[in-house]
Amino acid sequence: SASQDLDLEILKTVIEQLDANRIRENLRELSKEPHLATSPRDEALVQLLLQRWQDPESGLDSARTTEYEVLLSFPSEEQPNRVDVVNSTGAILFSCRHSEENLTGEQGGPNVVPPYAAYAPPGTPQGPLVYANQGSEEDFKELQNKGVKLQDSIVLTRYGGVGRGAKAVNAAKYGVIGVLVYTDPKDINDGKSLPNETFPHSWCLPPSGVERGSYFEYFGDPLTPYLPATPSSFRLNSDNASGFPPIPIQPIGFKDAQVLLCNLGGNLAPADWQGGLGCDYNLGPGFRSNGTFPEDRFSCILKGEWAVPRLMFPSSQVNVSVHNRLELRNSSNVLGIIRGAVEPDRYVLYGNHRDSWVHGAVDPSTGTAVLLELSRVLGTLLKKGTWRPRRSIVFASWGAEEFGLIGSTEFTEEFFSKLQERAVAYINVDISVFANATLRVQGTPPIQSVVFSAAKQVERGRAGSGVGDLSGVGLHGISAPGSSGLSIYDNWIRYYNRSSSVYGLVPSVGTLGAGSDYAPFIHFLGISSMDIAYTYDRSKTSARIYPTYHTAFDTFDYVNKFLDPGFTSHQAVARTAGSVLLQLSDSLFLPLNVSDYSETLRSFLQAAENLRVPLEQHSISLGPLVTAVEKFEGAATSLNQRIATLQKGTSDPLQVRIINDQLMLLERTFLNSQAFPEERYYSHVLWAPRTGSVATFPGLSNAYSQAESTGHEPAAWAEVQRQLSIVVAALEGAAATLRPVADL
């Protein structure tokens, strides 16, 4: 019936049926083999997903694949990428490993792609080595200030601080000709670096582990911006496609990095550039005169003729040989749909990528394992005839995320109009479990309330535990999360919290960058999105991310032994995300609290207030922005009051639909395709990348920083005013969408 609403008994059933052991078995299957994008195993998993979603007992209404021809980047099989130290005659003194050490029998297979920097151009630059910290703009400025010669050098950088591709972009501006990247034990292992204290003896990254990754600066298929990469689509010529790193880059393990870094000459690097390799980090350029290869501590492959420790001559240089190749490949998304009973034209999307760098047990299979368990539970209810959601549910398994969110981006390009018209929200669960401590959610403000509600309902517990306070059904949590007896919400608030001016202390929901497939949904399409996971106790580790991220050591055993042995964190994520999904698909009124945007706007406005004086000096007034924020707040508050009133009576289906359209479409109103002409896909005026230091609206912050740095350049201050006007227009438009629909 048109008034079909969320059924708490169904919700309870779903939550209870989400099975930790089944998630474990999903993960075992998904991570059995490496499944790099477009590899045979990736294609086999496409079939696995199709089969699950077409299962007569637990499948969905329908499932299909969509295929795109996309530009990927792979290392050459014939010519491995190399990093060598060579002396002045060109003889190789030392070579870094070409692959990770085979510690568990899983790192040696033919399907383990050697470490490489995807989209780094081929080339064989050679030059003196310089240590450049994280390769940020400031890092290179500092090196320049210190008089370290960068022209024609190779720089060694550590992961972190800035994006992968940015290291090469920044380096090239200073004449650097090649870049090495490694993961410092201080940044990933809380300092641990020895073989017996790292995987498989602990969750730490082994000395030979190398983080792979995409170094493409944008997202989506590089050759088909704004168009779906169908076989017949227009393609840029790869020579004039933009966003690729300008110079060769190669990632290496920290054991090899130690040989290079601990032997560098030059001055001592600044204190905050030092790391966990057990030596002083110097800046270079070039090696110090008394450097050696320490025979016992390093596992680098030494050439036959250099089988004993050797002096590292100060004149030695580093040669980087990159032989990556660009290839057009067919990548598939798998889509599965449950048709909505009442509003089939409203879509709640739930997705994760399928492709991995190697076995990808954590990334992305912890997410896909949860996805499959959730679709199984819902599919079973559906096939039994017990349940059909009010709105349609679309499950998605994206291809080629690791190369730059390619499958999801092409999907948003192909289905742009339909999604713009009909998508209610996008739920992303990529890595579902980083660690066992607490829930972690990123999303736009309107999803906060539904996530809170879900997290209060369910507990992360031992097997058999489950459902918390589902008010009205009279259920209470059976067991405590871990051993604490708290709901997921009450546990969460202990780890991540903030003081809300509206609600007091609440868990803090993070903002969405471009770290996973939610990026095209929020930035390009303006669809309320979120990413849900279980994660660390930050007081116990300062690891950038889980240590084996994007390495050959990210395997099923790693998850099963170290990350989540009982799979209770997986289950907790499944329950939370499942509850969010069901609330979004089944509630009569969409559980998107648009009023929760007011806190964001207030905080942006408050930060902008710090600019009031300099802006006024350039005749730019914040008055219209203040007014626009107030209008938004008023409109959102009134809308919530109207909803509350309507919820008391029996609701006319069209009246509910009208309100729900306002809630659904609010996020769209923040898009402006003219706002950031240089930023591919980014059009959300609240969540576009902010590089300016003031924590306000990104366009305003960035333009202000730019104007400040150019002094009194009128065009730069004009851009500040333009960005301010864009924000004001967006907020006025947002308020208009929330106001009573027949108001002028």
Added chain:
Amino acid sequence: SASQDLDLEILKTVIEQLDANRIRENLRELSKEPHLATSPRDEALVQLLLQRWQDPESGLDSARTTEYEVLLSFPSEEQPNRVDVVNSTGAILFSCRHSEENLTGEQGGPNVVPPYAAYAPPGTPQGPLVYANQGSEEDFKELQNKGVKLQDSIVLTRYGGVGRGAKAVNAAKYGVIGVLVYTDPKDINDGKSLPNETFPHSWCLPPSGVERGSYFEYFGDPLTPYLPATPSSFRLNSDNASGFPPIPIQPIGFKDAQVLLCNLGGNLAPADWQGGLGCDYNLGPGFRSNGTFPEDRFSCILKGEWAVPRLMFPSSQVNVSVHNRLELRNSSNVLGIIRGAVEPDRYVLYGNHRDSWVHGAVDPSTGTAVLLELSRVLGTLLKKGTWRPRRSIVFASWGAEEFGLIGSTEFTEEFFSKLQERAVAYINVDISVFANATLRVQGTPPIQSVVFSAAKQVERGRAGSGVGDLSGVGLHGISAPGSSGLSIYDNWIRYYNRSSSVYGLVPSVGTLGAGSDYAPFIHFLGISSMDIAYTYDRSKTSARIYPTYHTAFDTFDYVNKFLDPGFTSHQAVARTAGSVLLQLSDSLFLPLNVSDYSETLRSFLQAAENLRVPLEQHSISLGPLVTAVEKFEGAATSLNQRIATLQKGTSDPLQVRIINDQLMLLERTFLNSQAFPEERYYSHVLWAPRTGSVATFPGLSNAYSQAESTGHEPAAWAEVQRQLSIVVAALEGAAATLRPVADL
């Protein structure tokens, strides 16, 4: 109730109550004084509209104004623009009139703005005169080929062929320093040019009449593209705003043009450059040696010392003095709303501009007179409680249209999100009566069926006649349109028709350019739009437009005596547009036949087939386009079948809403903000301006022309493929929007 549908009795009542005499009285009031945009009289009319729409007995639910600060262009009051012939010593031999002749007592008032070219830059260029026909690119190429020196010349052009601003843009490319424009009697008066055969003795343009107009190349406020021109908005510096004519231009009457043109030297102009001034048109440059001012035939203002006919020396030059000034002015729109009873969040918009160049009886007041009568009739039913539409109706009176659709464009910028979400259609009635022969409609294909239905229902008759075949109400036309006894539809088909592959012979609905306020609605927002008017028997006149267009002779008497003495054509437009409005606002299912787009796509595809061979030579395949058109056709046909099935039963309100959303949003799916980066506001991939000669998708046609002309430039052919892919993606998206909503 949720199933509220069109009430034919109400429709009949509305049609019958639309009163020709009231329209006449509206027109008398509206055109009583000149009401140039932002003038005191324009502001007085804002109050008149507000008063009408707030009338307790015949007003709407609410009415308000929205004000924008926009950049207009006016001639200087202190320094009139001048066009003089000067001899080699600089003495003035001859001056063109600064204003039109005061023939009816209405041309002499202080509020009659002298003829000028709005946005033409100030300047006083002087040079030998050249005749450049219509000032098209081809015209200048031809002059160059003939060896006529254009550098540093002044060119005289006649209106027509290309847009106003284009004449100056084209001229400047050849080094021309000033442009004159006039209206040739052949193009406007079917050759008539004598005082006693022109207004006030006939509808023809008098010898001193001058067409004013905007020479701005884009539309919208020139300083605030894509942003509403609020007082605090970011504004371009007018120095670096684009779209203004590059050189001074001044329009003159044909009597003055005759003095200049009939005295030109040089070779005889080509046959199709000749006109109706009663002499051979030569090309120049400069005057012929035996030229004179013919004393008796010309009314030019002669300087005291040259009060007798004089020789036109071959060395004489033309001096053009333009003193136009750019000014920021406050321009108002007036908005009036009738709240929808069932779907208040669906808007049917009906608008016209309010501002004129002088009295503007025809343009725009014939439209506004109809608008006021229609809003009176509907308002009266509303206030009586007899009727409230299913959807909301928004009436609009736009400001500053004559300067470039400014009020309507700023409106679409301010209410972008709301309109994109909720606008069902936009009905524009600018000049409602050009002449008395036939209906003329321009619009997008989905509006064809509702216009046909309206035109079949009503007749254009004498007073008292009116309603035709309203099937189900058993009404029949009372009297014939004019004396022919035909419905508006049956009359229309006699004048404008085409052979439809689907329907056989039907009236032909024209396409929408950018001639009036529908432009931002269709091109920028993708809202199904139309423009409705009564117009000429083209076998009786070849006038470009009604002869006094944009002159001081466009007065109430002109309409009342020559255009539509009985106001029956006004009434016919009111009835047709009123019926369209009511059908759109009140029908349970939206009367937008999306399937009628298939004919357009087929014709574009057929034209593209002519390019198949050259495209294949550049490895560009039409296959995906063919497939996409077929998909669209299939989806549209199926949707119509689903609608037909649903119409047989009692409809679930949400099911109807879902279908209506598909119908409403179809037009939006044709927008692509990346398609035409150079074309401000144009984003509709089917209706953007086509300059290529092949009558296919405009982006494809234009890119193909460009590629052809550049030979084998790979980047140009890449753009052809890009444009093809954009169209394919749009059509695939359109088909997806029409398919069953839960399909993948």
